Amino acid sequence: xxxxxxxxxxxxxxxxxxxxxxxxxxxxxxxxxxxxxxxxxxxxxxxxxxxxxxxxxxxxxxxxxxxxxxxxxxxxxxxxxxxxxxxxxxxxxxxxxxxxxxxxxxxxxxxxxxxxxxxxxxxxxxxxxxxxxxxxxxxxxxxxxxxxxxxxxxxxxxxxxxxxxxxxxxxxxxxxxxxxxxxxxxxxxxxxxxxxxxxxxxxxxxxxxxxxxxxxx
Amino acid sequence: xxxxxxxxxxxxxxxxxxxxxxxxxxxxxxxxxxxxxxxxxxxxxxxxxxxxxxxxxxxxxxxxxxxxxxxxxxxxxxxxxxxxxxxxxxxxxxxxxxxxxxxxxxxxxxxxxxxxxxxxxxxxxxxxxxxxxxxxxxxxxxxxxxxxxxxxxxxxxxxxxxxxxxxxxxxxxxxxxxxxxxxxxxxxxxxxxxxxxxxxxxxxxxxxxxxxxxxxx
DNA sequence: CGATCCTTTGATGGAGTTCAACGCCGGTGG
DNA sequence: CCACCGGCGTTGAACTCCATCAAAGGATCG
Numbered sequence: 001x002x003x004x005x006x007x008x009x010x011x012x013x014x015x016x017x018x019x020x021x022x023x024x025x026x027x028x029x030x031x032x033x034x035x036x037x038x039x040x041x042x043x044x045x046x047x048x049x050x051x052x053x054x055x056x057x058x059x060x061x062x063x064x065x066x067x068x069x070x071x072x073x074x075x076x077x078x079x080x081x082x083x084x085x086x087x088x089x090x091x092x093x094x095x096x097x098x099x100x101x102x103x104x105x106x107x108x109x110x111x112x113x114x115x116x117x118x119x120x121x122x123x124x125x126x127x128x129x130x131x132x133x134x135x136x137x138x139x140x141x142x143x144x145x146x147x148x149x150x151x152x153x154x155x156x157x158x159x160x161x162x163x164x165x166x167x168x169x170x171x172x173x174x175x176x177x178x179x180x181x182x183x184x185x186x187x188x189x190x191x192x193x194x195x196x197x198x199x200x201x202x203x204x205x206x207x208x209x210x211x212x213x214x215x216x217x
Numbered sequence: 218x219x220x221x222x223x224x225x226x227x228x229x230x231x232x233x234x235x236x237x238x239x240x241x242x243x244x245x246x247x248x249x250x251x252x253x254x255x256x257x258x259x260x261x262x263x264x265x266x267x268x269x270x271x272x273x274x275x276x277x278x279x280x281x282x283x284x285x286x287x288x289x290x291x292x293x294x295x296x297x298x299x300x301x302x303x304x305x306x307x308x309x310x311x312x313x314x315x316x317x318x319x320x321x322x323x324x325x326x327x328x329x330x331x332x333x334x335x336x337x338x339x340x341x342x343x344x345x346x347x348x349x350x351x352x353x354x355x356x357x358x359x360x361x362x363x364x365x366x367x368x369x370x371x372x373x374x375x376x377x378x379x380x381x382x383x384x385x386x387x388x389x390x391x392x393x394x395x396x397x398x399x400x401x402x403x404x405x406x407x408x409x410x411x412x413x414x415x416x417x418x419x420x421x422x423x424x425x426x427x428x429x430x431x432x433x434x
Numbered sequence: 435c436g437a438t439c440c441t442t443t444g445a446t447g448g449a450g451t452t453c454a455a456c457g458c459c460g461g462t463g464g
Numbered sequence: 465c466c467a468c469c470g471g472c473g474t475t476g477a478a479c480t481c482c483a484t485c486a487a488a489g490g491a492t493c494g
Contacts, residue, residue, distance in 0.1 A: 132348055135352055138394065180473075386441065397440090418440080439492080441491090442487105445484100459472085462468085462469080464465105
């Protein structure tokens with residue numbers, strides 16, 4: 001992990017223009033290498049994080065090594081809010097990442113408190129909503145439906161035609177509560193039925209939106 | 218569903234004494250019969266709810282009828298906060314319930330705003346944490362582990378020796394992403410290994426905490 | 435005391451896991 | 465430049481856990 005002086009953002013999401021400014025002013029910019037840990041499960045949680053570039057995943061381990069991925073955070077997303085006193089999930093860089101980190105306590109002390117509080121509130125609500133969708137997916141969807149839902153979700157976030165999968169099969173599997181083999185089989189299935197088309201194993205485009213939507217249940 | 222004038226609470230959780238007062242002053246008390254709907258999935262979400270007595274479950278349906286239970290809310294719990302503009306889960310009375318309902322907008326307009334905002338924030342965080350635990354449970358735990366976790370969770374909430382199961386087997390199954398048959402089998406298993414003991418199918422006590430904890434993974 | 439609903443138990447089947455081997459690709463070094 | 469290597473993804477075969485189907489046992493209500 002390396003620190004850097006807070007330079008201006010190359011990209012900034014529209015709604016959080018001010019937020020970006022304030023966080024840049026108050027916080028520190030850090031870079032993380034692929035698979036490096038941003039914070040640990042059970043670490044104290046006085047910090048707020050914002051993805052400047054790259055992708056972050058949150059994960060949780062069972063004692064015997066089974067792993068669950070909580071969510072993926074992309075450029076502009078706030079994370080690390082899921083808090084009582086301690087983090088329930090650890091956060092790791094999925095690929096090389098730049099992340100803006102701010103102390104909550106220093107946020108509280110600021111004049112811009114309102115703006116930031118609202119941003120944190122909204123990010124928390126988004127997390128909750130996504131967690132609720134995740135619960136439905138894990139509890140009641142079949143493997144095929146899980147994978148279809150996952151691709152749809154990714155595709156509807158990115159606006160481009162060609163969608164990149166920043167994560168590997170193992171991360172997808174651990175997000176969907178499946179094994180890599182099953183994920184792979186379902187992807188093959190979706191390809192052979194021409195619903196999606198893979199340029200490489202890390203990039204695809206949706207061919208039949210209607211079918212994909214129906215398959216996602 | 219019936220309305221009632223806001224009388225004083227019989228029971229009030231210690232930390233939210235003021236909250237109770239404020240909600241009672243601003244809101245309406247309603248009663249719901251077993252299985253009656255408190256709010257619907259996709260209904261607009263301008264209200265905050267507090268369980269005065271009884272138990273509420275939140276549920277979500279897939280188009281073909283598969284059902285996922287999001288969570289159970291007991292006396293004193295705030296719910297209905299999981300919001301963008303619309304509810305993602307519907308809420309139903311598990312048994313006959315009394316529920317205090319307050320308009321968010323009227324909360325915002327109040328002087329006690331701070332107190333209430335904090336309570337709403339904390340309830341939302343609790344929801345998020347529980348959802349995250351739920352994700353791990355659904356994604357990576359076996360049937361036996363799910364049921365063990367569920368019983369532990371219930372037992373550690375109630376302070377009494379004998380724990381009541383307010384919900385039926387179907388609700389447990391839909392919470393754990395299982396079928397009633399599997400839930401029943403796992404419960405039987407836990408009984409025959411003397412880990413828990415059922416007085417009736419709605420009441421149990423934990424015999425071997427250590428073992429139950431280990432089984433919960 | 436019968437009717438209905440909920441729970442338990444049993445037998446069978448299937449979706450997804452596990453185990454194993456192979457293919458593909460990018461990196462590295464001869 | 466190509467051969468070798470290691471990591472990642474795919475494919476196949478066997479197995480397992482849980483779902484499904486079916487029926488009986490128990491509780492609650494009129």
